[in-house]
Amino acid sequence: MKRFVPALRGALQLVGVALGIATVNFFLLRLAPGDAVQVIAGESGSASPEYIAALRAQFGLDQPLWVQFYKYILKLAQFDLGYSFRQGTSVANLILARLPATLLLMGTAVALAALLGGLLGTLAAYRAGRWPDLLISCLALFCFAIPVFWIGLVFVVIFSVWLDWLPVGGMYSVSAGLSGWALAIDIGRHLILPAATLALFYMAIYTRLMRATLIEIRRKDFVRTAVSRGVRPGRLFRVHILRNATLPFVTMLGVQIGSLIGGAVVVETVFSWPGLGRLAFDALIQRDFNVLLGILLCSSVLVVLVNWIVDALYRLLDPRMRTA
């Protein structure tokens, strides 16, 4: 029984966080001038008072704020994220529909970046001060400093238009009507450019992180001791250095996975990738608060979960933390 207490406490914490975030976001978003009906009326190019009143009633926006909030929390308690009148479908459906696209894009980009970044960072650390390090560091710096949207547009121009190797945007070729293996390949082709654009930026982060971490660790006393003891480089790296290097790496990975939802707004815009970031941005512009709240809620839950996992990994990797 005692073992379940922390888990229970954690679950309650999660609920508390979720509720708190939902409440704060709900009222914060109401600060935005105009509402969803205003947007639709605005987009229609003309509107009459009756039309607007009818829409307001349909959206449930004509009721006092407290009533709306109460209804929202009630629904939330039943795990119902609400309904988007503008999109004509439930928020949960919308999010689930876009989730695979987001996971694919972010997952690929982060995995690529972590792998490449880790490798390059290690290489740079071990050749610190010499030209491979210089080259890699410069490369990382460039990739970090270049505005993401600019490099994305440049990629489109070079690879899609001039070379015609890859499609311009979207997630798959709609008119082709592919399925199965062919569809997977088609999606893959569409995935390359956006994932590469994102990965470049993340890779820069991981490279610099890995490099700084490794340089720092190698300077530490325990490493010098190990070297003086005659530990071989391979074992030194694996057993002593790598384990210590993974901690900051894992932290960064955690931060990036936490920002999975909504972290790629710009890339999704440039490449018309139907992800959650773009959905959130559109929902903001359209004042479709149910959708935006739903996305923010999912994001916060994800962050809390990821924090837990990272903490658990910390305890696993660093014995010193276990007693804390």
Place this chain on the structure above:
Amino acid sequence: MSAFASRHPFWLARSAFAALFAASLSAALPVNAATPKPGGTLTVIAQPEPVILTAALSTSSPTGTFSTNVFDGLIEYDKDFNLKPGLAEKWNLSADGKTLTLNLRQGVKWHDGKPFTAGDVKWTLENVWKKYHPRNQALFANADKVDTPDDHTVIIHFTKPSLAVLSSLNSNGAQVLPRHLYEGTDILNNPYNNKPIGTGPFKFKEWNRGSHLVLERNPDYWDKGKPYLDRVVYRVIPDGGARTAALEKGEVQYASLSPLPARDAQRLSQLPNIRLQTKGYEWLSPWLFLSVNVERPYLKDARVRQALYHAIDREAYRKVVWFGYGKSAISPVVSTLKQFHDATVPQYAFDVKKAEALLDEAGAKRGANGERFRITIDYLPYGDEFRRSAEFLKQAFKRVGIEADVRNQDTPSYTRRIYGDRDYDITVQWYAGFADPQVGVTREYQSDSIGKNIPFSNGPGYRNAEVDKLVAQAQGSGDQAERVKLFKAFQQKVQTDLPSLPLLELQFFTVEASDLNDTVSGVDQVYGSFKNFWYTDPSKH
């Protein structure tokens, strides 16, 4: 010739090029005497993504361009503003303008197989157009009785003459919904709003939100042999650069309502596989203008407004911000609406000295730092052209000593600020005037909608009893000649008071693949169907 042009010979060259270029467009219309070939998939851009798929409940343009392929209009337009039979084979407006008789086509079926009858028209008019459609609520407000003596005749009785109705009976103006799927339901939440059943040339197939919509050929379409295309796919591409690339590569073959930055369009038009089309927008009669909040301290003086007008070089504006597309506007009723346009309205030529004199006269003298007063410019957040317009105006006003701050915001904030709170000085806007001034133009000047948070109505807050009377008279008149006279008097008055400064008669363009034929069937092609489109070689698509 404007002072600007004389100082910059480059402009002359550019405008010559623009004229030549515009001329070459119409010449580029394929004179294809060959018979249309069936087959092929057309990929179109949907930008922005529609919210709802029937124009009976929304007047937004994405809905308009999409829904007319699924729904037919009662009548159709040809290229000269003449009416052609659509779902109505014959129509007749009585001499007193109070009775509209429509004889409907026989044998037309909805996409689910049920027959299209007069009952559908009557039901839609009474329950949808009069209740929910923004424009039609005003248009059909006086329709108090609808008779359907048989399944193919509709007789609409108006309490007052309603000549303007005839200008809005196409698919975009008067879309008929299937009564058997809507009657007794919650109309606004009806699921068929998003999987529409119409009588049109294409059937709805699927909507993958955020990505694409698919239409398929209707094999039982009443216009035998049409449509020629097998499928239409609407793709959602939010980024302008990505749209350009898609059109350039041929992944998309058709995109209307100026889907690209004009500069890219100019470049694409040089390519052999792409054609730029400017016809098909005449029914919209769009004009761009400055709404001036007449309740603000300096702006309430008509001389100040006239000075603002004199301070703007409309030709330079057209060339710089709109890359030469469009025509300088002198009146809110555009010149292509020949019947109603009044070319004799007071003119306000570009004259900086006159502007300064007027401002001095109105008591807005220059201060120690050269500044007369400060205003803000809000612009319609619909694209970079409006932002650049605001920036252009900022510089124009600076020259006469008026400091302007450009303010940026998103659509809901914008409409609330202008039409609700009225917390603004000047805003850059455009309206569609449509084929009758009563439908689209007068709303900017009528006083009944001020401050009620109704988007795209009277932004300036202009109240003039005489203008209200002119408009009311024109609305209730059964004599077209009299209406024309009234609307001309209306133009004279509003162009003297200047609550709203018309700047540009907008010219939209369509980007098409050059092997697509017969792409303009009427003056409302922008909201028209693709039933006449065909590929020179369908096997390539």
Place this chain on the structure above:
Amino acid sequence: MNALPTPVSSDVAAAVSASATGYAGLPAHVTRGWLARLVRTPSGLIGSVLTLAILLMAVGARWVFPEDPLAMVAEPFLRPFADAALPLGSDMLGRDILAGIVHGARASLAIAASATLIAVVLGVGGGLLGGYFGGWLDRAITRVTVFFQTVPPFLFALAIVAIVQPSVATISLAIGLTSWPSLARLVRAESLRLRHSEMVHASVALGASDLRIIWRDVLPNAMTPVLVSTSLLVANAILTESALAFLGLGDANVASWGNMVGAGREVLRTDWYIATLPGIAILIAVLALNLLGDGLAAALDPHSAH
């Protein structure tokens, strides 16, 4: 997009000796000779020179280009080097691009600096208070940082700017509000550690007040990672501002690099230089700040002081 690469560990300030403080509130052994160390490293040298150059450009903008950079002074789409008066050409409204870039340094740096100031004040303040005092204050502040963390930072900045309408002030506020949590976490960890250090225990035993302890013992030793983070925060703010402008949420009344890139995006294919040149300016500025940050980290590192 806002993932701030935090300096690796608090070991940078680990070697704390209970000695008198040098200037800038830092321990003397660290500050002594830091400038010399900074310019000895290539990254530090290049970083500081470039940053200085950009600052000079921003400060001297009004003298070199006294006219309003937003004024339409020439015909549009003038190519770079085509006209001697406009060395970098003109954009789609006929504005001088070079004037725009020089003045843009002012706007972009002003926004970035204000945003960073907000972030530093909030972050250091929150982190110090939470880490030092612990208890309910710490829990409250932690809750707030967790909340800020759960919202994707860029989306949050977007939301703030969209709600209160874009202007230099609101953009700075939005960016500042979204970047302080990571700094707060860093400072909190530092002050938590320092709280239990011998030095602080000694001061407490001597009867020093909390404020004095924070000011003399904790803050100076927690500053090093903050200083390094600051240059990164500024760089990040510049990138975020340009991304906001790209999405249409920039302040149209100032010439900023982000605005210029956003405006030039539409004509990227035909007149690539309009978006590219300010993009290069952003690139160089961010590079310079990053190099400076790296150099500072190396120069202020107590290890290298030996």
